[in-house]
Amino acid sequence: MPVRVEEAPFIAAKKSAHQNGYRYSGRAQSAGYPHCAQPTCQMKTDFDLWTEADPLRHELSRAGGTAEFWPLLEGCNPRIHIQPPASTAEIDKLRRFAGGSLPPTLEAFLAHSNGLSFDYDSIVLPIDRIIQLTDELRGYDGVMPMDSLLFIGELGDGDMFAFGQARNGEWLPDVYWWEHETDSRYVCGAGIWGYVAAHISWCIVSEDDSSAS
Numbered sequence: 001m002p003v004r005v006e007e008a009p010f011i012a013a014k015k016s017a018h019q020n021g022y023r024y025s026g027r028a029q030s031a032g033y034p035h036c037a038q039p040t041c042q043m044k045t046d047f048d049l050w051t052e053a054d055p056l057r058h059e060l061s062r063a064g065g066t067a068e069f070w071p072l073l074e075g076c077n078p079r080i081h082i083q084p085p086a087s088t089a090e091i092d093k094l095r096r097f098a099g100g101s102l103p104p105t106l107e108a109f110l111a112h113s114n115g116l117s118f119d120y121d122s123i124v125l126p127i128d129r130i131i132q133l134t135d136e137l138r139g140y141d142g143v144m145p146m147d148s149l150l151f152i153g154e155l156g157d158g159d160m161f162a163f164g165q166a167r168n169g170e171w172l173p174d175v176y177w178w179e180h181e182t183d184s185r186y187v188c189g190a191g192i193w194g195y196v197a198a199h200i201s202w203c204i205v206s207e208d209d210s211s212a213s
Helices: 051-063 069-074 088-097 104-110 127-137 191-212
Strands: 080-082 116-118 121-124 149-154 160-165 171-179 184-190
Touching: 051 069, 051 191, 069 080, 069 191, 088 104, 088 127, 104 191, 116 191, 121 191, 127 149, 127 160, 149 171, 149 191, 171 191, 184 191
Parallel strands: none
Antiparallel strands: 080 116, 116 121, 121 149, 149 160, 160 171, 171 184
8 A cells, every 4th residue: 555645754745846857855845745745656766767777677676585686686796795694683783773673675685684785885784884874864954854764775975775664653665765965755666675676777787888988
């Protein structure tokens, strides 16, 4: 069932004009949060602009959560670095920090790998960094509330990726891209598997394109 924006206190649906209507601004609305932006809305991100990445993205997405996923991921590119699994104690530490529960797909991922990177992009952060970064960003001023976000990835340019909680405390299934310059927040992947598939395939194709030019 789609989650209404009223239930997601960290995202609003004011379109950001400078992004040609692709993204939704995170600035608070004085009249409350609009209903029109739901995780199922077709909101394009940079991940979607590279259609060359679609075959790999779909292959990784289909394998997400299965034993097939990890060797497929590792074989994509030698610049991918998969860390060893997080310990039970580390996952418990993160669960306590997050208020008693974790997004199920994130917990499953961490049980196999406590961190995933591609060059300077930290696609999935190790647990200690998730806690540190989330704690730091919750103290930010001048942006929409960060209290409902658990930051799990970061780009080299300052943009971040996070899971969000609904007002009832349940974790939303999608991963959100937080654009640090505009405070825009928008869906960029269905769960950890869809997000990793989108991010990895985008990294590979965009880097290949840069090398070719």
